[in-house]
Amino acid sequence: MPKQDSSKTKDNKLTSRRDFLRSAGNYTVASLSGAAMLLSDPKPAKANVTWEEHFQKNYRLMTDEEKQEAIERLETRYSEEYGKQVTVDGTPSIEGVLFGYALNIQKCIGCRRCVKACVAENNQSRGDEQQIEWIRVLRMEKGKFSEADRDQHGYPESFGVQVGGNAYKPAGVVLEGQHYYEPEQVPEKDAFYFPMQCMQCEKPPCVKVCPVRTTYRDPDGIVVIDYNWCIGCRMCIGACPYWARRFNWGEPNLPKEEMNPVTHYLGNRPRMKGVVEKCSFCVQRTRKGRWTACVEVCPVGARKFGNLLDPNSEIRKVLAKKKVFRLRADLNTYPKFFYYMD
């Protein structure tokens, strides 16, 4: 089973913002003048860039020039670190676009190709020590429902828990999902599958709780994170009702040869230890008019994506014609990620 919460030591690690702030009090005049020398020395580019990154503004407060400088610094550093030409895009929201997503839960076969494509596209950490996946596919058991079952029986015995009462909803579904399932073949006869990722809420609780306002909602509806300002407090993880955010407990493991060099500042650029990340609707693709990686790879066409403000878009047709629901609608988070049935 992949682990998320084990740390990993690396020789070549950058100091995180938190580490830096913690140790800032120990800086002496001598060390600061040493740093000033470093800044004037073009040789150790990595140290220069790291120092400047520590002092840059929150991305959404930067001027266009400051954004461009920050992007160029990162492009230089990433290209050196990964041994290939890395681009960092800063394309902002497009006027008149509000992105939305719809997923046909009747069609999903639980193959998890979307998960793999997302990991590859978005430079998530991989390997045994810290595997991060933005999409989770839950395997749900198909169940028969009767009121007698609900009131008198509780959980089925095979779950090993008997609490009586409330494990069922009138839809006839056992409210238990398996995150890690390894069948020989999918889809399985007695299961259906329920993929989840960031819902890009219209009223995102994660934004509300972030003490440094490093996560925010862009005008196209994508909830983004400026990784440089994340202090790793994980308030957003606690606030998100959809289990959408992941924390880098250790230094992310992103093999050079597998790194996707086409990145966006607010999306799939390499992350650092101690910061939170999540699905960004593939901002590096979608702001350029492309599908998300998961939409592109889904073998059964269960995933739809588009502009909610365009009445002729496929997503609007899905919302108009299908049986649509949103997850935890009672919370008033207004997800822009919809589930539907034919």
Ligand code: SF4
């Ligand atoms: S962990 Fe979450 S809440 Fe805390 S600073 Fe980072 S984005 Fe904000």
Ligand code: SF4
């Ligand atoms: S699903 Fe979670 S992470 Fe995404 S916007 Fe809503 S609260 Fe934030």
